[in-house]
Amino acid sequence: MKKQVIAAAVLGMLAAGAAVAQTAAQGPWQVRARAVHLDSANHDSTGLGLSVNDKWIPEVDISYFFTPNIAAELILTYPQKHDLRAGGATIGTLRHLPPTLTAQYHFNPTGQIRPYVGAGINYTRFSSVHLPAGVSIDKNSFGGALQVGVDIPLPYKGLSLNIDVKKVWIGTDVKAAGQKIGSFDVDPVLIGVGLGYRF
Known part of the structure; x- marks a missing residue:
């Protein structure tokens, strides 16, 4: 009986070691490229x-994996141009650059399906703002x-299909003749699909 317990313990340690080795072999870094649909909430006061x-x-x-389950992800794009509309009519254009940093928990890091959740902070910089004379917005969010x-x-070694959904809070104050007249919150939902590579 004692030998069986020892054998089971050794097998357990070997299995755990193999799982850790498999995770370690993946490497701590992951890069992804996604096509993302930006669906704006457009809350306007x-x-x-x-x-x-x-x-x-x-x-x-x-992404960088600190442990098999915990990672940090920096999400990037280039400045995106949007039409700004009032009552459906285009009144100007702007660009926004929205880098986002999240901390993630990965539930099944060595499985065939590897779900995760994340939470973090977004910084958005508005630029190339072209609005009617006297109208302006705050440039930082x-x-x-x-x-x-x-x-x-x-x-393929290290390659994965990724499906990702984010809710990001982006807003700015709107001013006319230097006086705040309300706020405009884009607050988009971003639905993305792409490929990832772990190394």
């Missing part, structure tokens, strides 16, 4: 019926970000 257009955008992210997704390994 100015009374002007402000909105920006929805669109597809490219997205790249870089800080807000929260929530994330849920899944990585599905493909039959």
Whole structure:
């Protein structure tokens, strides 16, 4: 009986070691490229019926795994151009650059389906703002970000299919003649699909 217990313990340690080795062999870094659909909430308190257009955008992210379950992800794109509308009519254009940093928990890091959740912070910089004379917006926005997704390994070493959904809080104050007339919150949901590579 004692020998059986020792054998079971040794087998357990070997199995655990193999799992750790498998995870370690993947490496701590992961990069992804996604096509993302930006669906704006367009919450407006100015009374002007402000909105920006929805669109597809490219997205790249870089993740670092501190443990098999815990990672940090930096999400990047280039400045995205949007039409700004009032009551459905285009009144100007702007660009926004929204880097986002999230902390993630990966539930099944060595499985065939690897779901994760994340939460973090977004910083958005508005630039190339072209609005009617006397109308302006604040150029900087800080807000929260929530994330849920899944990585599905493909039959190529380190490669995976990624599906990702984020809710990001992005807003700005709107001013006329230097006086605040309300706020405009884009607050998009971003639905993305792409490929990841772990190394």
